Amino acid sequence: QVQLVQSGAEVKKPGSSVKVSCKASGGTFSSYTISWVRQAPGQGLEWMGRIIPILGIANYAQKFQGRVTITADKSTSTAYMELSSLRSEDTAVYYCARQTQVDTAMVLWGQGTLVTVSS
Amino acid sequence: SYVLTQPPSVSVAPGQTARITCGGNNIGSKSVHWYQQKPGQAPVLVVYDDSDRPSGIPERFSGSNSGNTATLTISRVEAGDEADYYCQVWDSSSDRVFGGGTKLTVL
Numbered sequence: 724q725v726q727l728v729q730s731g732a733e734v735k736k737p738g739s740s741v742k743v744s745c746k747a748s749g750g751t752f753s754s755y756t757i758s759w760v761r762q763a764p765g766q767g768l769e770w771m772g773r774i775i776p777i778l779g780i781a782n783y784a785q786k787f788q789g790r791v792t793i794t795a796d797k798s799t800s801t802a803y804m805e806l807s808s809l810r811s812e813d814t815a816v817y818y819c820a821r822q823t824q825v826d827t828a829m830v831l832w833g834q835g836t837l838v839t840v841s842s
Numbered sequence: 843s844y845v846l847t848q849p850p851s852v853s854v855a856p857g858q859t860a861r862i863t864c865g866g867n868n869i870g871s872k873s874v875h876w877y878q879q880k881p882g883q884a885p886v887l888v889v890y891d892d893s894d895r896p897s898g899i900p901e902r903f904s905g906s907n908s909g910n911t912a913t914l915t916i917s918r919v920e921a922g923d924e925a926d927y928y929c930q931v932w933d934s935s936s937d938r939v940f941g942g943g944t945k946l947t948v949l
Contacts, residue, residue, distance in 0.1 A: 760885075760940075767943040768877075768885065768928055784937035818884055826932040828875035828890035835884050 725750035727819050727833035734839045740807040743836045745819030747800040752776040756822040757802040758829055759793060761815040771817075774802060775825065809840045844933035846941035853947045860916040862944045864929030867910060874912040875930045876905060878923075879943075885928065889914060916946070924948045 730744040745757065758773040772783035776795035783791055787806070795802045802819055817836045820829035847865040854860040864874060874892050877885035887896050889905035892912065902917045916923055929941040 768879075768930075768940040770937060770939045786937060820885075826873075828873075828887050828930070829877070829885070830887050830890070830896065832884040832886070 725821075725831065727821060727831055729817075729819060729833040729836045732837040732839070734841065735809050737810055737840055737842055739809055740805060741809060741838050742803055742805040743817050743819075743838070745802045745804070745833050747821070751800045752795065752797060752802075754824075756825050756827075757793075757795065758820045758822060759791075759802075759804045760818045760820055760829070762818070762835075763812070763815040766815075769815075771804070773822070773825070776800075776802060806838075809838075811840050814838065814840045843938060844931070844936035845938065846929055846931065848927075848929060848941040848944045850942070851945045851947065853949055854916075854919050855949045856919055856921060858919055860919050860923070860946055862914045862916075862927050862929075862946065864912040864914070864941050865910055866912075866931065869910055869912050869931065870908045872907075872931045872933065874905065874907050876903075876914045877928045877930065878925045879928065880925045888927075919946075919948055921948050 726748045728746045728748045733741050735741050759771040761769050772793050774781040774793045781793045792805045819833040821831040876889040878888045879885040888899050888903045892907040893905040904915045906913050926943045928943045
């Protein structure tokens with residue numbers, strides 16, 4: 724049974740960067756798409772971007788263009804989301820989610836990674 | 843920009859039927875997916891492509907989509923169904939792929 728296992732919680736200073744990982748445990752990425760979604764405290768879900776690991780092609784939500792980089796390492800079936808120039812409003816739980824294809828449902832989610840931005 | 847509109851809250855008594863709507867311009871022409879999120883947990887897909895259920899999701903969960911409204915229907919509601927529910931579509935004109943979410947309260 725494939726699971727998406729994310730890295731642990733992070734505390735970061737404003738202006739710094741954070742890199743969150745998402746490993747497909749018990750399987751590989753194959754031709755899946757991996758999306759990243761975040762959720763600020765008490766708020767709804769917000770899509771940040773996605774990558775097709777076997778192609779290395781990523782696209783990003785306009786809101787995060789220039790601040791987010793999504794990459795993937797096929798050899799370890801691990802995806803990464805790096806967010807730079809952090810501010811307090813970036814405090815959120817960050818989720819990775821697997822899709823069968825680009826414009827399909829997010830069928831499998833990671834457990835989430837809490838990123839706290841505080842001075 | 844494509845906007846998905848959900849009611850902030852829906853309340854229903856146990857055993858009754860809950861209907862959660864998701865409004866969007868001509869949403870009937872799109873595939874709608876629904877997620878359930880309980881406090882402190884990651885979202886779980888409960889309906890995909892308007893009306894299909896993933897393996898392990900009870901038949902009590904069903905979906906429909908027509909015109910400008912998609913609907914998630916939960917029959918014979920149980921206390922364990924209390925959660926936030928989000929609709930989601932992909933639209934090339936928008937990065938806002940999720941609705942604002944609906945809190946389902948079981949009375």
